[in-house]
Each structure stands twice: as structure tokens, then as C-alpha cells.
Amino acid sequence: MASKSTFPKLTPWDETRETLHAYARVLGAIRAAFTPELPRDEHGSLRLYTSGLTTTPIPHPLNTSRNFSLSLDLRNHYVLFSTSEGDVHQWRISEGLSATKLGEQIIAKLAEMDVHGKINQRKFASDRPNNYAFDEAERYFGILSQVGRLFENLSEALPGEKSPVLVWPKLFDLSFALLGTSPDSQILFGFSPAGAGIDGAYFFVSPAPFQQDLLQQTLPTGARWHTSGWQGALLPYAEVADKADTAKRIQDFLQGAYQLQKSIL
Structure with a gap:
């Protein structure tokens, strides 16, 4: 049996790519709003982790002993909102939420934690429904x-x-x-x-x-x-x-x- 290539061909995947790109912009805008400014605008970037892309932990602006993180879990196909207290909220990527709607729902979750800030929602504003293939x-x-x-x-x-x-x-x-x-x-x-x-x-x-x-x-x-x-x-x-x-x-x-x-x- 032939082994599976670690660098397979990328078949046409425009809609899935656009969905992931749109959601990455949501995560990046939120990270940029609550992370101290870093050289070369790195405070608005994401990191690779074992299951996808993540903001890494972001300190609570009112209590730095607490934090939260946002991740695109591409193995289980969720957007994850996690807190240092162990709370987790997830959105299934295949639900097709627009970037605007996803951003609004994450901002509402942040408000429940008493996290408020000036998030540049123009970076991800889009009402287009998103399609996604696992x-x-x-x-x-x-x-x-x-x-x-x-x-x-x-x-x-x-x-x-x-x-x-x-x-x-x-x-x-x-x-x-x-x-x-x-x-x-x-x-x-x-x-x-x-x-x-x-x-x-x-x-x-x-x-x-x-x-x-x-x-x-x-x-x-x-x-x-x-x-x-x-x-x-x-x-x-x-x-x-x-x-x-x-x-x-x-x-x-x-x-x-x-x-x-x-x-x-």
C-alpha cells in the first residue's frame, strides 16, 4: 500500500481557503486589540499549533493572571474560544457563519468575561456566508x-x-x-x-x-x-x-x- 504524501497536490479549494482566511482575520483583529504592540505588527499574527492556528494566550486587560485564546482547530473543524479558567466555547466551521457574525459572537463572549476593547472590525467585515470542506x-x-x-x-x-x-x-x-x-x-x-x-x-x-x-x-x-x-x-x-x-x-x-x-x- 502506497504511503500518503506529506506534500499532496492541492486540488481546487477556493471556498474553503476563503473561509479560513476570513476567520483568521477575525482572530488576528481580536489578538491585535488586546496584545501589547510588538515589532513588525506581530501582535496581529497567528501561530501554528498541533491542531491548527491560534492567537496563543491573550492576557485579560483587567487581570493579567487570567487569559483567553482563540483557535482555528483544523483537525476537529471548530473555532475555539478558551479561557484560563477552563471554559471553552466552540463554533463549528461548517456552520458557514459570515466573518462579521463570527466576530460579533466572539466579542459577545469576551464581554461575558468583562473584556472590552477597540477591535477593528473593518479588518474582517463580510456578510458573505462561508462554505467549508473538511x-x-x-x-x-x-x-x-x-x-x-x-x-x-x-x-x-x-x-x-x-x-x-x-x-x-x-x-x-x-x-x-x-x-x-x-x-x-x-x-x-x-x-x-x-x-x-x-x-x-x-x-x-x-x-x-x-x-x-x-x-x-x-x-x-x-x-x-x-x-x-x-x-x-x-x-x-x-x-x-x-x-x-x-x-x-x-x-x-x-x-x-x-x-x-x-x-x-
Whole structure:
């Protein structure tokens, strides 16, 4: 019996992806409202955990001995609201709540805890009902978990200061930054499930500042330079999915693009 690929092909899953992205924006907006400001806007980000994406514990604004957290559980398919007292409330993702409705219901739960704050609801405002397929979400999360491990390993291997590996609700990408010696220089390593003008999921390595002579450099097999909207190296996930050596191909791309770009740091 053939083993199940840890990097399977991503079949069309637009509606499920849009649902997860919409709900991630809800969680990110709430985390940003109650978390002390962090460098590079990290207070509005999410983290990978064993079952999905999470805000990590957020201190109660009136009593820091208490906390709460919000999670997208992609193994059991719930949005979870948990408190340090052991209370748990859950919303089944397949119910199809709009992002606006989900946000309102979470805010009501926060009010029951006497947690009140200025939440930027414009970040997630949408009355569109959401569709969701369990298998599509599980496939995506399986891939994301593997990518997260690759990024953590790469981050440990690279020299210099790095940001954490984070999920960004705004664009729904997983990424970390290798920081340069000046405040404006960095190399961003990431994985996005979709992008404007890009067909399907992709890996990227994006330097700031971008040097135009990079366009003359040859990237690893399957990769190309991207200059529309953002600038850097791009590797479509479809180029490496479901291969015997997928992890190595991804690592070769990340390392190869880094070697070409590291002079900007």
C-alpha cells in the first residue's frame, strides 16, 4: 500500500481557503486589540499549533493572571474560544457563519468575561456566508504543518536575527524574516495558499531592498523571479507537490534564493 504524501497536490479549494482566511482575520483583529504592540505588527499574527492556528494566550486587560485564546482547530473543524479558567466555547466551521457574525459572537463572549476593547472590525467585515470542506482544510493544514517545520529548521540554520514563523491574517501567508544590519533590510521566506495574479499556492523569498541585477541570476528548477506587486523568487507549490523528494526541492529553493539575495543584509 502506497504511503500518503506529506506534500499532496492541492486540488481546487477556493471556498474553503476563503473561509479560513476570513476567520483568521477575525482572530488576528481580536489578538491585535488586546496584545501589547510588538515589532513588525506581530501582535496581529497567528501561530501554528498541533491542531491548527491560534492567537496563543491573550492576557485579560483587567487581570493579567487570567487569559483567553482563540483557535482555528483544523483537525476537529471548530473555532475555539478558551479561557484560563477552563471554559471553552466552540463554533463549528461548517456552520458557514459570515466573518462579521463570527466576530460579533466572539466579542459577545469576551464581554461575558468583562473584556472590552477597540477591535477593528473593518479588518474582517463580510456578510458573505462561508462554505467549508473538511478534507480540503485537513489537506491544507497537513501541508502547512510540514512547511512550518521546514521554516523552523531553516530559521535555526541561518545566521543573524530572525522573526518568529507566523501566519499573517491579512494575506494568509506563513512566513518569517531574516533581519539585516539596517532597519530597512531583510529577506522574507514564506508560503502562500494563493496570490493576486499567481495560479495556486507558492513559496517565496523576497528581499528588501530588491536589487534589479537579481533578475539575471538563475534560480533552482521550477522557480522564477516575480516583480508584479512584490519582488523576489517564487516557486509554485505545484512544481514540487507529491514528489519523492518534495522537502529537498523546497529546501533547495529556499537556500538557493537566499544565497543569491544575502548580500543585501
